[in-house]
Amino acid sequence: QSVLTQPPSVSAAPGQKVTISCSGSSSNIVNNDVSWYQQLPGAAPKLLIHDNDKRPSGIPDRFSGSKSGTSATLGITGLQTGDEADYYCGAWDSSLSAGVFGGGTKVTVL
Amino acid sequence: EVQLVESGGGLVQPGRSLSLSCTASGFTFGDYAMSWVRQAPGKGLEWVGFIRSKAYGETPKYAASVRGRFTISRDDSNSIVYLQMNSLKTEDTAIYYCTRVVGWSLNDYWGQGTLVTVSS
Numbered sequence: 001q002s003v004l005t006q007p008p009s010v011s012a013a014p015g016q017k018v019t020i021s022c023s024g025s026s027s028n029i030v031n032n033d034v035s036w037y038q039q040l041p042g043a044a045p046k047l048l049i050h051d052n053d054k055r056p057s058g059i060p061d062r063f064s065g066s067k068s069g070t071s072a073t074l075g076i077t078g079l080q081t082g083d084e085a086d087y088y089c090g091a092w093d094s095s096l097s098a099g100v101f102g103g104g105t106k107v108t109v110l
Numbered sequence: 111e112v113q114l115v116e117s118g119g120g121l122v123q124p125g126r127s128l129s130l131s132c133t134a135s136g137f138t139f140g141d142y143a144m145s146w147v148r149q150a151p152g153k154g155l156e157w158v159g160f161i162r163s164k165a166y167g168e169t170p171k172y173a174a175s176v177r178g179r180f181t182i183s184r185d186d187s188n189s190i191v192y193l194q195m196n197s198l199k200t201e202d203t204a205i206y207y208c209t210r211v212v213g214w215s216l217n218d219y220w221g222q223g224t225l226v227t228v229s230s
Binding site for chain 1: 145147154155156157159160171172173174207212213214215216217218219220221222223
């Protein structure tokens with residue numbers, strides 16, 4: 001059981017938009033920044049979004065992040081087959097004094 | 111270019127020990143915290159622990175599941191971070207990733223991972 005809760009899977013057709021939610025609490029998402037990671041099949045995770053809504057250089061603006069209250073959201077627009085991957089949210093949990101991740105969401109392009 | 115290369119994985123019996131290393135390059139190693147994140151086969155990511163930079167006292171923190179069994183240390187002169195794993199359990203079987211950390215939990219660079227299999 002992960003501290004951060006994500007839907008197991010989302011799907012959409014090419015060119016469409018998907019959103020992935022990440023639900024937490026006051027000890028993690030509310031008071032700490034959220035990061036998002038993309039893990040392509042067979043590869044190591046890669047940073048996609050940091051500080052809730054900031055994209056590292058090289059990440060296309062099709063990827064966006066937001067945070068409100070106890071939840072964060074990753075959005076992917078203009079969905080491409082190359083976006084098929086597992087996506088994880090992560091944050092610091094001040095009560096646990098530990099890093100925490102969501103259980104991951106598998107994105108499928110129909 | 112930031113590079114993180116893990117080594118030391120392999121097959122180990124339950125109850126035994128194993129040490130992993132992560133050699134870093136492409137950045138000033140001593141300025142950053144470093145962490146270990148693992149992923150059991152077919153499962154999600156699990157934070158194992160991290161060690162802060164010397165400026166912050168090199169304070170390590172651990173997940174409850176490994177506290178007391180795992181130890182993270184660092185060698186800034188050689189840009190290496192270690193994960194000493196003792197009293198290994200079958201549930202420790204996973205790919206172990208080394209990451210560079212910004213702040214408390216932003217893992218901005220990841221290694222390719224090394225597989226640890228705990229089995230008799």
